[in-house]
Amino acid sequence: METNLASEPLYQRVAHHYRGAIRAGTLAPGARMPSVRSMTRLHQVSLSTALQACRHLEDEGLLEARPRSGYFVRMARRLAMPPAREPDTAEAVDAARYVGIHDRVSAFVAQGERSAVKHDFAAAYAAPEQYPGEALKNAAMRALRQHPDLLVKPVGSSGDAGLRAVLARRALDAGMQLTAHDIVITQGCVESLNVALRAVCQPGDTVAVESPAYYGLLQVLESLSLRALEIPTSPSTGLSIEALELALQTHERIQAVVVVPNFQNPLGCVMPDAHKQRLVELCSRFEVPVIEDDTYSALCDDGVPLKAVKAWDRDGSVIHCASLRKTLAPGLRLGWVSGGRWHARIQMLKYAQSRANEALSQITAAEFIASSAYDRHLARLRRLLKAQREQVAECIVASFPEGTRFNVPAGSLLLWVQLPEGCEAQRVSDAALERGIRVVPGPLFSNSKRYDNCLRISSGFPVTAEAQQGLRELGRIAGGLINGMP
Amino acid sequence: METNLASEPLYQRVAHHYRGAIRAGTLAPGARMPSVRSMTRLHQVSLSTALQACRHLEDEGLLEARPRSGYFVRMARRLAMPPAREPDTAEAVDAARYVGIHDRVSAFVAQGERSAVKHDFAAAYAAPEQYPGEALKNAAMRALRQHPDLLVKPVGSSGDAGLRAVLARRALDAGMQLTAHDIVITQGCVESLNVALRAVCQPGDTVAVESPAYYGLLQVLESLSLRALEIPTSPSTGLSIEALELALQTHERIQAVVVVPNFQNPLGCVMPDAHKQRLVELCSRFEVPVIEDDTYSALCDDGVPLKAVKAWDRDGSVIHCASLRKTLAPGLRLGWVSGGRWHARIQMLKYAQSRANEALSQITAAEFIASSAYDRHLARLRRLLKAQREQVAECIVASFPEGTRFNVPAGSLLLWVQLPEGCEAQRVSDAALERGIRVVPGPLFSNSKRYDNCLRISSGFPVTAEAQQGLRELGRIAGGLINGMP
Numbered sequence: 001m002e003t004n005l006a007s008e009p010l011y012q013r014v015a016h017h018y019r020g021a022i023r024a025g026t027l028a029p030g031a032r033m034p035s036v037r038s039m040t041r042l043h044q045v046s047l048s049t050a051l052q053a054c055r056h057l058e059d060e061g062l063l064e065a066r067p068r069s070g071y072f073v074r075m076a077r078r079l080a081m082p083p084a085r086e087p088d089t090a091e092a093v094d095a096a097r098y099v100g101i102h103d104r105v106s107a108f109v110a111q112g113e114r115s116a117v118k119h120d121f122a123a124a125y126a127a128p129e130q131y132p133g134e135a136l137k138n139a140a141m142r143a144l145r146q147h148p149d150l151l152v153k154p155v156g157s158s159g160d161a162g163l164r165a166v167l168a169r170r171a172l173d174a175g176m177q178l179t180a181h182d183i184v185i186t187q188g189c190v191e192s193l194n195v196a197l198r199a200v201c202q203p204g205d206t207v208a209v210e211s212p213a214y215y216g217l218l219q220v221l222e223s224l225s226l227r228a229l230e231i232p233t234s235p236s237t238g239l240s241i242e243a244l245e246l247a248l249q250t251h252e253r254i255q256a257v258v259v260v261p262n263f264q265n266p267l268g269c270v271m272p273d274a275h276k277q278r279l280v281e282l283c284s285r286f287e288v289p290v291i292e293d294d295t296y297s298a299l300c301d302d303g304v305p306l307k308a309v310k311a312w313d314r315d316g317s318v319i320h321c322a323s324l325r326k327t328l329a330p331g332l333r334l335g336w337v338s339g340g341r342w343h344a345r346i347q348m349l350k351y352a353q354s355r356a357n358e359a360l361s362q363i364t365a366a367e368f369i370a371s372s373a374y375d376r377h378l379a380r381l382r383r384l385l386k387a388q389r390e391q392v393a394e395c396i397v398a399s400f401p402e403g404t405r406f407n408v409p410a411g412s413l414l415l416w417v418q419l420p421e422g423c424e425a426q427r428v429s430d431a432a433l434e435r436g437i438r439v440v441p442g443p444l445f446s447n448s449k450r451y452d453n454c455l456r457i458s459s460g461f462p463v464t465a466e467a468q469q470g471l472r473e474l475g476r477i478a479g480g481l482i483n484g485m486p
Numbered sequence: 487m488e489t490n491l492a493s494e495p496l497y498q499r500v501a502h503h504y505r506g507a508i509r510a511g512t513l514a515p516g517a518r519m520p521s522v523r524s525m526t527r528l529h530q531v532s533l534s535t536a537l538q539a540c541r542h543l544e545d546e547g548l549l550e551a552r553p554r555s556g557y558f559v560r561m562a563r564r565l566a567m568p569p570a571r572e573p574d575t576a577e578a579v580d581a582a583r584y585v586g587i588h589d590r591v592s593a594f595v596a597q598g599e600r601s602a603v604k605h606d607f608a609a610a611y612a613a614p615e616q617y618p619g620e621a622l623k624n625a626a627m628r629a630l631r632q633h634p635d636l637l638v639k640p641v642g643s644s645g646d647a648g649l650r651a652v653l654a655r656r657a658l659d660a661g662m663q664l665t666a667h668d669i670v671i672t673q674g675c676v677e678s679l680n681v682a683l684r685a686v687c688q689p690g691d692t693v694a695v696e697s698p699a700y701y702g703l704l705q706v707l708e709s710l711s712l713r714a715l716e717i718p719t720s721p722s723t724g725l726s727i728e729a730l731e732l733a734l735q736t737h738e739r740i741q742a743v744v745v746v747p748n749f750q751n752p753l754g755c756v757m758p759d760a761h762k763q764r765l766v767e768l769c770s771r772f773e774v775p776v777i778e779d780d781t782y783s784a785l786c787d788d789g790v791p792l793k794a795v796k797a798w799d800r801d802g803s804v805i806h807c808a809s810l811r812k813t814l815a816p817g818l819r820l821g822w823v824s825g826g827r828w829h830a831r832i833q834m835l836k837y838a839q840s841r842a843n844e845a846l847s848q849i850t851a852a853e854f855i856a857s858s859a860y861d862r863h864l865a866r867l868r869r870l871l872k873a874q875r876e877q878v879a880e881c882i883v884a885s886f887p888e889g890t891r892f893n894v895p896a897g898s899l900l901l902w903v904q905l906p907e908g909c910e911a912q913r914v915s916d917a918a919l920e921r922g923i924r925v926v927p928g929p930l931f932s933n934s935k936r937y938d939n940c941l942r943i944s945s946g947f948p949v950t951a952e953a954q955q956g957l958r959e960l961g962r963i964a965g966g967l968i969n970g971m972p
Contacts, residue, residue, distance in 0.1 A: 106834050109643055123640070131638035137630050140637065140846070144623050151626065151850070152617035154609070154816040157595055187673060187840040194839055203689045203711065216838075223838040225689065330640040333844050348592050352702075352709040353680055354673040354840060358819050360626070361844060364637070 014043050014053035022062050022073055029394050033063060033071040075390045081397050084235035084267075084407045084418055087211070089243050096206040096229040096251065097447050099222040104444055105215055111433060118436030119470030124265060125330040126413060126460035130384055132377045136329055136364055143363040150359055157351050159185025159336075160362035166369045167336055174297060175311025176320065182338045184350050185357050189295050192321035192337040193220050195349040197256060199319070199342040200289045201226055205255040208247055208288075210239050212416075212445035212454070214265040217258060217293070228447060229254060235407050235416060238264055238271035241278045248286045256289050262297035262306040266416045266445055266456040268409030270300075273307055280312040289342070291319045298327045298378055300411035301386045316341035324365055326412075327378065332361045384462075385413050391463035392471065399475025401482055413460040419453045423482045428455065431477050437470050500529050500539035508548050508559055515880060519549060519557040561876040567883050570721035570753075570893045570904055573697070575729050582692040582715040582737065583933050585708035590930055591701055597919060604922030605956035610751060611816040612899060612946035616870055618863045622815055622850055629849040636845055643837050645671025645822075646848035652855045653822055660783060661797025662806065668824045670836050671843050675781050678807035678823035679706050681835040683742060685805070685828040686775045687712055691741040694733055694774075696725050698902075698931035698940070700751040703744060703779070714933060715740060721893050721902060724750055724757035727764045734772045742775050748783035748792040752902045752931050752942040754895030756786075759793055766798040775828070777805045784813045784864055786897035787872045802827035810851055812898075813864065818847045870948075871899050877949035878957065885961025887968055899946040905939045909968045914941065917963050923956050 008016075021027045034042070039050040054071045057063040063071045112122065144150060158164070164180035171178045186192045193216075201207065203225035209217060211230030221228050229251060232243045239259050248254055259279065261271040271279070283290045290309055297306040310320040319342060323335035334357070339346035368374055393408045396417060403420030419425060429441035442454030455478075461467060494502075507513045520528075525536040540557050543549040549557045598608065630636060644650065650666035657664045672678045679702075687693060689711035695703060697716030707714050715737060718729045725745050734740060745765065747757040757765070769776045776795055783792040796806040805828060809821035820843070825832035854860055879894045882903060889906030905911060915927035928940030941964075947953060 102834055102838075106830070106837075109837065113642060125640065128635045128638045133635045133638040136637045137634055140630055141627055144626055148623055149614045149619045149817070151622045151817040151847070152614045152619040152815045154611065156599060190838070191840040198709070219834075219838045223684070223835055329638045331635070331637040331845060333841065344592070348588055348705075349709055351591075351595065352588075352676070352705045354677040355819065358844070358847060359817060360846070361637070 010045055011049045011052035011056060014039060014045060014050060015056045017043070018053070018057060019060070019062060022057075027073050029073050029075050031073045033073065035070065075394065082405045084405050084416060086234050086236070087232035087240070089232045089240050091232070093232070093243065093247055094230055094448055096227040098225070099218045099228050099447050101215060101218045101444070101447065102222055105219045108440070108444060112438055115433050115438070116436055117433075117438045119467060120438045120461070121457045121470070121474070122438040122440045123458055123460060124414060125326050126381060126385065127462060128330070130381055130460070131329050132368065132373065135373055136368060139367045140360060140364040143360055143367070147359075147363070150363075153359075155356045155359045157356050158347060159183070159357055160359055160366060163362045163366035163369075164336075166366050170369065171308070171338070173305040174294070175307040176338070178338055182343060183336050184339070184343075184347050185362060186335040186337055186350060187333045187354060187357060188325055188335040189293055189321050189323035190216050190220065190335070191350070191354065192323070192335045193217060193258070193291065193293060194224070195346050195353060196291045196319045196321055196337055196339065196342075197221070197224055197226065197258075198349050199339060199345045200291075201255045206251060206253050208244060208254050208257040210259060210264060211448070212266055212442065212451050213258075214260065214293070215440070215444040218445070218447070230446060230448060233264070233267065234269060235267045236269050237275060238267070238269045239275070239279070241275055241282060244279070245282055248282070248288065254288055256291055257283055258291045258293065259309065260293045260295070261309045262294055263299065263409060263412035263414070265296070266414055266440070268407065268412060268414045268416055270306060270410070276307060276309045277312045280309060280318060284315055284317050287317075289317050289319060289340070291321060294320060294322045295326055296412040299382060299385060299413065301382055302410070303379060303382055310338070313340060319346070327381070328365060328368070328374070332365060333357070334361055334365055382411070385411070385459065388461065388463050389413065389415070389459040392457065392459040395463070395468050395471035396457070396475065399472040401475070401479035404478070413458055415457045415459060417455045417457055419455065419478050420482055421453060423453050423478055425451070425453055425455050427481050428474070428478045431481065432474050435473060435477070437474050439474065496531055497535045497538035497542060500525060500531060500536060501542045503529070504539070504543060505546070505548060508543075513559050515559050515561045517559045519559065521556065561873075561880070568891045570891050570902060572720055572722070573718035573726070575718045575726050577718070579718070579729065579733055580716055580934055582713040584711070585704045585714050585933055587701060587704045587930070587933065588708055591705045594926070594930060598924055601919050601924070602922055603919075603924045605953060606924045606947070607943045607956070607960070608924040608926045609944055609946060610900060611812050612867060612871065613948060614816070616867055616946070617815050618854065618859065619815075621859055622854060625853045626846060626850040629846055629853070633845075633849070636849075639845075641842045641845045643842050644833060645669070645843055646845060646852060649848045649852035649855075650822075652852050656855065657794070657824070659791040660780070661793040662824070664824055668829060669822050670825070670829075670833050671848060672821040672823055672836060673819045673840060673843060674811055674821040675779055675807050675809035676702050676706065676821070677836070677840065678809070678821045679703060679744070679777065679779060680710070681832050681839060682777045682805045682807055682823055682825065682828075683707070683710055683712065683744075684835050685825060685831045686777075687741045692737060692739050694730060694740050694743040696745060696750060697934070698752055698928065698937050699744075700746065700779070701926070701930040704931075704933070716932060716934060719750070719753065720755065721753045722755050723761060724753070724755045725761070725765070727761055727768060730765070731768055734768070734774065740774055742777055743769055744777045744779065745795065746779045746781070747795045748780055749785065749895055749898035749900070751782070752900055752926070754893065754898060754900045754902055756792060756896070762793060762795045763798045766795060766804060770801055770803050773803075775803050775805060775826070777807060780806060780808045781812055782898040785868060785871060785899065787868055788896070789865060789868055796824070799826060805832070813867070814851060814854070814860070818851060819843070820847055820851055868897070871897070871946065874947065874949050875899065875901070875945040878943065878945040881949070881954050881957035882943070882961065885958040887961070887965035890964070899944055901943045901945060903941045903943055905941065905964050906968055907939060909939050909964055911937070911939055911941050913967050914960070914964045917967065918960055921959060921963070923960055925960065
């Protein structure tokens with residue numbers, strides 16, 4: 001580089017000076033740049049050349065201009081890393097398979113519970129203190145006082161009518177038109193997925209899923225003796241509608257399509273509305289039910305509600321599943337399902353599987369969600385998650401080996417990190433757990449070997465100096481394991 | 487009768503006098519008999535003849551002697567009705583069938599929720615006020631105060647360790663040797679049955695069940711595409727071991743046997759210990775797992791713990807399922823399962839089906855069960871249930887049509903009433919519901935027509951004058967529908 005400096009334009013030379021400082025961390029993320037005036041003195045250049053250098057660095061994503069404040073080093077230096085690799089949709093889709101993921105998931109859960117975890121980057125929800133624990137506790141105590149026989153009185157079979165009513169009201173904002181009668185309360189989204197799949201599939205059937213897919217879904221499929229057909233999924237726009245269409249044309253016995261349209265787990269991508277609409281039209285044409293898991297949509301950075309796939313449902317062929325675990329309280333087991341034309345069967349299956357949920361948590365959640373406190377909580381949580389995500393992304397950029405790729409989603413709390421080829425995520429995960437660092441390795445999200453170099457890293461925690469230390473250590477472990485090196 | 491009086495022994499004449507008064511209600515149930523001395527004066531007989539008359543009435547079940555208090559009219563005049571008919575074990579067992587009970591159960595649940603029910607004789611648990619609502623409420627509030635982040639913090643995968651420890655301690659009294667690690671907490675016994683059956687069966691398999699069987703179990707079987715093979719079951723000693731042995735010899739693909747050994751639902755019978763032992767040995771020999779639903783055993787009148795079938799388990803082939811819903815709190819969804827040699831698979835299935843239970847109810851229940859308050863509650867509940875059962879039995883004797891048969895179990899809260907042949911229980915149930923009276927008709931408990939004349943009547947409520955009125959009305963409805971009349 002040095003040798004070319006003389007032939008470079010002046011502004012490039014100035015930019016080069018600061019680019020190095022930013023990459024070295026001398027100018028830390030969020031730091032204010034030296035003033036343009038001081039740059040003119042230091043580099044003996046004109047004001048316009050100094051400004052041009054700053055704009056150039058801004059174009060590179062290293063600086064950001066703040067109105068009336070000048071230039072600052074961007075919080076996330078993510079542009080220093082390439083975006084996540086897109087899937088090759090021309091590649092033939094794998095044959096539908098029984099998943100074979102039970103052992104992996106059970107081992108992962110057991111390993112996590114056995115180990116002394118200092119840094120849990122695996123949990124797909126925010127830290128307890130980022131949820132309204134105090135307000136929910138008070139709501140629960142009020143409910144206990146107001147209904148002294150709450151714990152000893154049985155409840156109706158579809159769940160608390162009050163909770164179903166507020167959920168129906170919230171669904172309106174996501175483009176759905178539901179009433180309380182269209183909703184069954186479940187023990188969380190995993191139970192919703194269970195009853196939804198049991199309502200439309202028989203053992204042996206094939207279910208089209210995103211690739212990579214949430215391991216919880218793959219485990220549900222396996223436990224129900226269903227085959228997973230992994231459809232190429234873009235880290236930026238979600239399930240490939242073209243690839244799904246091809247699969248529906250060529251595979252028999254696809255009995256359902258399961259998608260996470262908003263902030264997909266693990267990719268973090270959001271399906272564009274046009275894709276959601278095409279998905280519904282396509283599946284309706286092939287008479288295949290769509291099951292959507294819409295657990296994360298309330299966690300979008302800008303707070304503008306994302307539409308559910310069910311918003312385009314015209315003939316009851318979309319089953320909508322969701323949960324309050326990520327948005328309201330990880331300690332509550334509250335999900336729900338709206339079953340479209342399979343609703344009666346889903347009601348029956350929920351009853352046959354675990355009867356109605358307890359009343360206390362339903363009343364507690366209903367009171368909180370109906371109040372403006374829920375919106376205030378969501379606004380705060382979104383702000384926190386956005387800042388944490390940027391900070392975690394920064395740490396990854398700073399510490400992970402060259403060749404690492406990832407996108408930073410516009411909401412929620414999951415980062416899908418593609419390590420350089422040859423860097424085995426399972427070995428990274430194992431080595432990290434020995435040091436008290438927990439992440440989810442890529443092989444949990446697929447039946448293929450396609451994600452063996454990927455990690456899912458959560459940003460649902462305050463990025464303290466200690467957490468940064470944990471992320472740096474994780475990056476060092478990954479760097480040390482490239483090409484199988486120790 | 488009058489004409490024979492002169493030739494009767496003296497003590498018979500005396501007994502006759504009082505028998506008439508007892509049957510007419512002049513001497514009410516629970517009333518003290520006139521003193522033996524006053525009988526000698528009234529009837530001009532010797533003391534030994536008066537005593538002989540009393541003993542004769544005692545043998546007939548009309549009187550009971552209470553130490554140092556004399557004779558009293560028995561609370562239940564049930565001996566005026568014949569005991570429940572025993573099954574014909576020589577009859578060939580029906581072919582194993584997919585149950586086809588979904589619609590019946592769904593209709594029954596929906597019908598009950600739609601109707602204005604004044605008298606709920608269908609609920610298989612005691613009235614809310616007979617459970618420790620206040621103490622549980624206080625325990626829940628304490629738990630919320632002590633763990634302010636309880637609702638926002640996720641929980642471990644097998645359930646609260648404290649609750650599992652106290653359940654293991656209680657299991658010891660039922661003859662089982664378990665540790666907390668052998669227990670998975672579930673959303674109630676129905677979820678326990680689901681994961682137990684899913685652990686040992688594949689769709690299409692046959693499961694041997696009692697006949698009649700709990701409709702919840704039949705529904706679980708149907709929802710899992712399992713076939714039910716109904717084994718003759720005695721209303722007094724439970725599942726016929728001989729009939730089961732024959733079935734195991736002649737049917738292929740029996741992959742599990744499900745029994746309710748203690749206070750079977752709906753029969754109320756208790757399997758003698760010798761039968762339990764033979765059941766375990768038989769199934770072990772045929773390498774078929776036994777799944778026991780031991781939900782009611784703590785409700786035995788005398789408080790002497792009944793043994794679980796698992797007490798005889800030597801090779802891990804018994805899966806023990808239970809629940810706290812009937813004994814502690816109908817509003818809590820807390821069951822458990824101890825999976826023997828399938829325990830790891832059951833843990834995995836529970837995780838894949840609905841994740842871990844919420845912590846609050848587990849901590850609440852654990853605190854209460856660990857204290858002596860639980861034993862005091864159980865003692866009180868047993869006393870209440872015994873008295874209520876006797877009173878309900880009396881009402882049935884007094885109001886139901888001739889030819890009605892039933893046993894009165896020595897615990898729990900279910901009465902299985904065989905109406906006279908030709909009296910259709912479904913019609914009785916429908917007509918009763920129109921008058922606000924809810925019972926469970928026999929067809930819900932079998933895939934055969936064998937119990938079309940049976941009703942399950944709960945005695946889990948205070949037998950007020952109003953409740954007695956409801957039972958009398960039920961008896962009149964049944965009487966009016968004999969042979970399809972009117």
